[in-house]
Amino acid sequence: MSGMNKSVQSKNRVVDSSTAAIPPINFTQLRFPKVLLLLLLCATTVAGFLWLPPAVAFRNPGLARIVVFHVPCSIVASIASGVTLWYAISYLITRSSMDDVKSRVSAELSLLFWVLTTVTGAVFAKAQWGTYWNWDIKQGAIVLLLMIYAAYFALRSAIIDERKQAAIGAAYSIFATICVPFLTYVLPNSTEDTLHPKGTITTKEGLSPEYRIVLWAGVLGLTLVYVWVWRQHVALDEIRLKLAARRSARRAARTSGFVVTETE
Template sequence: MSSFKRQIGKLLILLTFITMVFSFGAVMLFLPPESTFEKTYGSGHLAKVMFVHVPFAVVSFLAFVIAAYYGATYLRWRDIRFDLLSCASAEVGLLYAFVATLTGAIWAKYAWGTFWNWDPRQVTMIVVLSAYCAYFALRSAVEGEEQKAIASSAYSVVAAFASFVNYFVLLNWLPSLHPQRVLLSKGSMGTDYRIVLLLSIVAHILLCVCLIRLCASCKWLEYRLVLLRTRGGLSD
């Protein structure tokens, strides 16, 4: 790794740490109970669940888009590093989607009385989770690094399109209990809440990039190790 890339990596980690500390500190220490949520759901503190749920939901989709981008890039150039980046992005996206689903269920319990309501947003998240679990099942089932990379890269592109349909298209057609356009709707929440929520999203985007870089680096080392063993250059 070049010195420039190391410096960029260190700067990225520093920015991630700073934004995480500021966003978490603002949520825990400075933000009062949100008045709109107090009137609607009976608890202003319930709004603070958003600072975990919303960033994780947003970043999960972003990670899946990144996975599709690197998958398409692999199909174009046949460079295994792009496949590893695609796989790393899908792993991080799946983790974020799982946490978004879990925190969404916690929200539903306190806002609507039950963890599961068959709300369109809950159902679509389960569909997305299932799609990317199938992605990793596909990677495990296909033998041969090249065949695995081709199959999973093509799948990641299709899965990202399906995720887009689930996240955005269907949800605009179906009625939902879920609060809509929290950041954009005038009067939906105070300005202080919007600013901190945006900061939380930025912090998690930076964290997502850090995790993808780390995961991809580990996969690259693992790939090189397997390659060395296959060629007889390294013994157990």
């Protein structure tokens, strides 16, 4: 996990050096503390493997350490889904293509983090409870979200016109997200059927202090990774849009494409 981040980071540093001259006025232009982020991610990874004591309450205490990766992934994925929804609504109101870019990029990242959550969760579930899957509320919601985002990209790729793509995609992501809460009604929550413990990370007695520190450090680190990749990707698409606009403006300046004549 951290190895992957490292390589992505070094690649993007090259991109960033050219834009470093921009004064840090607003939040979106702020230079990202990438070195600190790298250190934070390394520290949480090392701590997760080496510093954390085995969790004695679990059947496989050694593997319980995976929660410090699993839980942050799910939290970041939820944030990404929220951002997707927010900019989808915003796009339908403003019709600004940047809002569509923001929403789509966030949907891509949210799909990635939901997959990571599912994989880490399934590995953990197999080790602790002897089954990869058992349809409790959180697993059900994850499957639904994975299906929604996969369908979202399938739908977008089937539409040729870019503005149509944006509007239809935004409408679908809003419509599909609305139905998710209904799933939480029907699937078991906090009964003996469910694998997920309830209130572990929010209550005081749920986690040992070491776990709590590493877990929340992981949440912070991965959230920053999400924000950073999202911003890079959005900035890249913004440059693409601007280039396309400039190209078509130059062509428009050469010929306006029509001529009005008046005879008689």
